[in-house]
């Protein structure tokens with residue numbers, strides 16, 4: 001496990017030093033310092049969380065709620081910092097997905113890939 | 117991304133070379149070669165999958181189904197190879213959880229830990 005932990009630490013540092021992570025970090029800081037952007041994003045995240053929780057509880061989301069979420073999404077997308085943050089989050093999420101795919105390859109050799 | 121991929125590959129190799137992974141791999145091979153153990157495990161996995169899918173679709177699981185799953189679980193636990201495999205899977209799952217926790221620490225610095 002020591003070797004595994006060392007390698008995980010090295011990977012963590014590579015992630016923390018990547019352009020993509022640094023860009024996300026910088027955008028997040030800029031938004032934290034921008035009262036309006038922060039409020040817009042917090043509201044949007046709160047609404048997303050509420051809808052997610054409803055879905056997880058099997059509660060049907062009304063057409064009105066779906067419309068409201070879509071409108072809020074379009075609104076936050078108009079904000080330069082927020083849309084850049086969301087893009088950066090999307091990039092990080094792809095990177096972490098790719099990393100997880102690599103790391104779990106040995107397990108795929110045992111169990112087969114999810115598609116199989 | 118090149119550095120990240122290198123580090124992910126190194127971590128993958130460390131995982132593939134760990135005692136815990138090798139033990140899982142060996143137990144899996146032994147079960148594949150043991151017709152009865154394989155059939156028991158396949159049946160159990162199939163039942164688990166069906167119940168999981170029901171839960172995800174929000175379908176209530178009957179008391180009978182829950183009992184059946186519990187009985188099958190106790191049955192497969194009696195089988196030495198299968199119970200060892202499940203233990204090895206549990207260990208691997210803890211290891212991968214620990215790895216993911218390390219790797220995503222930089223993101224926690226931005227977003228806070230899930231508990232916060």
Ligand SMILES: [Ca+2]
Pocket residue numbers: 018019117
């Ligand atoms: Ca780069």
Ligand SMILES: [Ca+2]
Pocket residue numbers: 001134135
């Ligand atoms: Ca060891």
